[in-house]
Amino acid sequence: MAALFSIVFLTLLALTTGMRVWLALRQLRHVAAHRATVPAEFAERIDLADHQKAADYSRAKIRLGIIELTVDALLLLLFTFGGLLTAFDQFWRDIFAGAGYTHGLALFASVSVAGFCVSLPFSLYRTFSLEAHFGFNKMTPGLYVADLLKQLLLTVLIGVPLLLAVLWLMGAMGERWWLYVWAAWLGFNLLVLLLYPTFIAPLFNKFTPLAEGEMKTRIEALLARCGFASSGEEDSPGRPKSLPAPPGGRAERSEGFGGGIYVMDGSKRSAHGNAYFTGFGRAKRIVFFDTLLDKLAPGEVEAVLAHELGHYKHRHVWKRIAVMAALSLALLWLLGQVIDQSWFYEGLKVGTGGTAQNSAMSTAMALILFSLVLPVFTFPFTPLMSWLSRRHEFEADAYAARQANGNELIAALVKLYRDNAATLTPDPLFSLFYDSHPPASQRIAHLRTVSL
Numbered sequence: 001m002a003a004l005f006s007i008v009f010l011t012l013l014a015l016t017t018g019m020r021v022w023l024a025l026r027q028l029r030h031v032a033a034h035r036a037t038v039p040a041e042f043a044e045r046i047d048l049a050d051h052q053k054a055a056d057y058s059r060a061k062i063r064l065g066i067i068e069l070t071v072d073a074l075l076l077l078l079f080t081f082g083g084l085l086t087a088f089d090q091f092w093r094d095i096f097a098g099a100g101y102t103h104g105l106a107l108f109a110s111v112s113v114a115g116f117c118v119s120l121p122f123s124l125y126r127t128f129s130l131e132a133h134f135g136f137n138k139m140t141p142g143l144y145v146a147d148l149l150k151q152l153l154l155t156v157l158i159g160v161p162l163l164l165a166v167l168w169l170m171g172a173m174g175e176r177w178w179l180y181v182w183a184a185w186l187g188f189n190l191l192v193l194l195l196y197p198t199f200i201a202p203l204f205n206k207f208t209p210l211a212e213g214e215m216k217t218r219i220e221a222l223l224a225r226c227g228f229a230s231s232g233e234e235d236s237p238g239r240p241k242s243l244p245a246p247p248g249g250r251a252e253r254s255e256g257f258g259g260g261i262y263v264m265d266g267s268k269r270s271a272h273g274n275a276y277f278t279g280f281g282r283a284k285r286i287v288f289f290d291t292l293l294d295k296l297a298p299g300e301v302e303a304v305l306a307h308e309l310g311h312y313k314h315r316h317v318w319k320r321i322a323v324m325a326a327l328s329l330a331l332l333w334l335l336g337q338v339i340d341q342s343w344f345y346e347g348l349k350v351g352t353g354g355t356a357q358n359s360a361m362s363t364a365m366a367l368i369l370f371s372l373v374l375p376v377f378t379f380p381f382t383p384l385m386s387w388l389s390r391r392h393e394f395e396a397d398a399y400a401a402r403q404a405n406g407n408e409l410i411a412a413l414v415k416l417y418r419d420n421a422a423t424l425t426p427d428p429l430f431s432l433f434y435d436s437h438p439p440a441s442q443r444i445a446h447l448r449t450v451s452l
Ligand SMILES: [Zn+2]
Pocket: 307, 308, 311, 392, 393, 396
């Protein structure tokens, strides 16, 4: 059984890596083949120099991606068949005289540090060479280091208690531990989603309420049309409606959760522009990057805002949570099945025999090993998730066309593509597989049909 699992794993790893490289090569070729001319439908709004910059930028990112995914596959092999995980495990067992919680934390930390060391050169090259070459990087080395330190602190503050809770549940809850871990994981994700917009994102960026000025009446009319109370009054499932209003009324109540429409100083790190919708309940936020806002006319801002409101109206955050919840339940159940199978560890050449059940293998090791090899098995589902995401984009676009103006959204999208140097000519198969947003031409064609 162990030998069979080895073969299955190695075959799938080779297939997924091969498939990813093949898709990337297709994308490289397709973008290069369409570099010479701007697609006819964009010819009026995007000039050749911008189109060629987008092609070169896309290709540079893909080339780096090919190297990175190859290195990642090799690292996975090093962890498993190369014996690195077993070495870490043995090292910390010797230090801590066994496999308790400190051993578990140390094992997670060493795997994370190894992964960080491998990804750091890519991140540095991406930020300070690739992005800088195309004029996008605004990050200073000082800011880069400060970001890293903040991320490290957050990872420790949030990750350590979560990890300890999961390890404890795995050990203490008997056969059905995966159900308890799933509930904890779900609760944790909801908590992060609630806290992220108001307490975590502001550690990295400054958020200021959208300056209303000349757009004020426009935006308020749109919000009223869409029934969106920016402090989240009407959208808290399960929250009793009859609660007496605290002194100061609504503004007071939403304080601390800071829902609403904000502008983020994205220009601090990058010239790329974007807008997004996040959070739920009173914490829900629509965020515009200052870099995007600078370039849009008031009608275009309104259309982009309407698109983001569309995500909210169609409850896309909740739908994503539901999908995530179902997937993580299935995966944790699966971990519950393999955790006591010796073929799982022997097949991946980890440990010195035994399973988590007879404690020759620690639960921490089982958890790490499972999460390391999981992407190899979930890769075939990538297109499904991308498809779902693109469907949500179409829905939000249709909503924006109804509530605002489809042509203004098209104008905003074209600017977004041009200024972010996003390719207008992706390889269809690559796009089908990975793209969370429909390709520009499809998105605009769809907007034209719903705007009629
Ligand atoms: Zn969207």
